[in-house]
Amino acid sequence: MTPDTMNFLQILFTTLWSIWYHRNLVVHDGLQPNPLDVVLMTQNLYCRYQNAFIKDESQHFQSHNCSITQSSAGRTWQIIIKIASARRRKKFGTAYAFEAKNRGGEIVFKGIRSCAAISVADALQEALVEASIKASSLGYQQILLLSCCKKLVQVCSRWRTPDWKESIMMADLSHLQQMGLVYKLIFVPKLVLSNVWQLAVMATNMPIQYCWPSMAHVVS
Template sequence: MNYLQSLFIILWTIWNHRNQVVHEGISPNPMKVILTVQTLSCKYSNAFSNQQNSNLPSSRPEQPTQSAAGPWQLIIKVAGFRNKKKNRRAYVYEAVNTQGDCMFFGVNNSLARTAPGVLLEAMVKACLIAENHVLHHVLFLSDCRGFVKVFNSRRASDGQDNVRLADINFLVLNGFLLRITSSPITQAEALIKWKNSLSPSSSLNSWYPTNLNNLCNWTAIVCHTTGTVSAIKLSDANLSGSLTQFDFTSFYNLTHLDLNNNTLGGSIPPAIGNLRMLTYLDLGNNQFEGNIPTEIAQLTELQYLSLYNNSLNGTIPYQLSNLQKVWYLDLGANYLVCLDWSNFSGMPFLTHLNLMLNELTSEFPEFITSCQNLTYLDLSQNYLTGPIPELAYTNLGKLTHFNLTNNLFEGPLSSNISKLSKLIELRLGNNNFFGPIPGEMDLMSNLQILELYNNSFQGMIPSSIGQLRELQSLDLQKNYSY
């Protein structure tokens, strides 16, 4: 491997200084060339080390935050060819700017042994030319699914291809922002394949093979300026089938997937983790079953996640709490369990959390008290026990909707509940709370709904409840208060 590293560094240096000679008429200083080689040796060794440990997320070079739509400076189409008779491979690439003007193109033979390797070689070659134009934000389009998969996973079965991936890591370390997605034609073919696996639906009438070149005008499809799919919006589309034939690897730049309120079933494929640019995922109101795949936690750009009202079971993966950009999380109305919340972490942007109507046991989930931006919390219709922790009152002061109905919560209701002064709805009915109703209820002056029914509250009903001028619904029945 050291020989290949050294060879790459020397060729890179020669290329850069050749450009000075050809384009600028500058004769390179020999000492500067030597220093460049030494500098590149350090950087390239780091890139190659990253590639060797690419199975560890932390080893991959971090890229700047970038939306899937750009802004890209170049869009480069790459394709590979193989002459079976002569056992030769070649590649071609064409680079256009965002206005569609051709910036450069090229055709070269390749020594790569695999189709993805040929295109990785083309990618490096095209990036070297882009460097001459001082263009570093590049989106690649390809029809080769293997190439897309190898690049996005940063892993290859062929040793030479892993070296080429190290070259790409080197480019990233030196300021390149690189993304790759399937071409519009490949995406259209993938959607047709999925459509054919579903029951017929009039919502997909525009999806047909003779209309592949018109992808961006298909029903429910939204495209980037690159012509690739950015959103699939198929809520209430009368779809019946599964996601088994959906080729997630062809939609790396997809940012929005909405399949709400259909009759899709089966399991949620682990391959959904390939949608790395996804910010919105709604699979609610369907018939999905089985476990929630932990691969969803790989969707680190996700902001909205709803799996509401399916038949999902098993343990809620603690990895979901690693989705630190999520503000809306709805796992309600399933058959999910969680015996241990200790591995969950706080979610700083979470404002809406719904875990209602599952089979949750144990005490109040501790991680929730670290989600200090929550405005909506629904844990109703589970089997949760114990008291409401004091941290819930002190840390969740932004709550407007708080629902613990139909659980096994117990203990006295702390007077600190008045710190939840922004509450509009407080629903604690059908639990095992006891003791007096706190007298400071009037401090929650925005309350419109107050439900404390079917508990064991005792003593006088505090007069402060009469000061709640916004109150529209009050239910205190089946207690021991008077």
């Protein structure tokens, strides 16, 4: 299969998935149909996943020269990732941010993104998946994530049955686990995430797509 054909199929299936997802929001959550949301979601997903899954397989499993940084429940973690989301009724609506550090306090990657999610919970699910994809693509296989959302922690810990949107998130995380990723999400007070939450708030004031390293800063 040629690269052009692969690219076409990726766009096609991403578009079809976005239409299906938007349809479920309309049917189950009472959202008003909006074709523009489908377009924005398709573009967002295509940009997010293309960089992660088109890479050579060796890039997913390459060893990363980083120190083991954290121990929790008998397991050692290579990095700690804070995730947060924010929403405003006006301006650019919903956004999320994440930041990963090693034990020495060095930032190994971070991201900020304005998105079309209809709630902070939905945006937080996007943040969790994107941060996990980023960690996996950089070679990290043991990650500890911090969130102030108890429901999200319950779902990821298998303490609660996921709804249909959370099931999509869990399917993405399951795929990453099959690639060797081990993750744990724990609850922390919002104060611990204040710096990341402020970044998410900033992205509700202006449209921002930023991910470091490997991606350019885009403000449209």
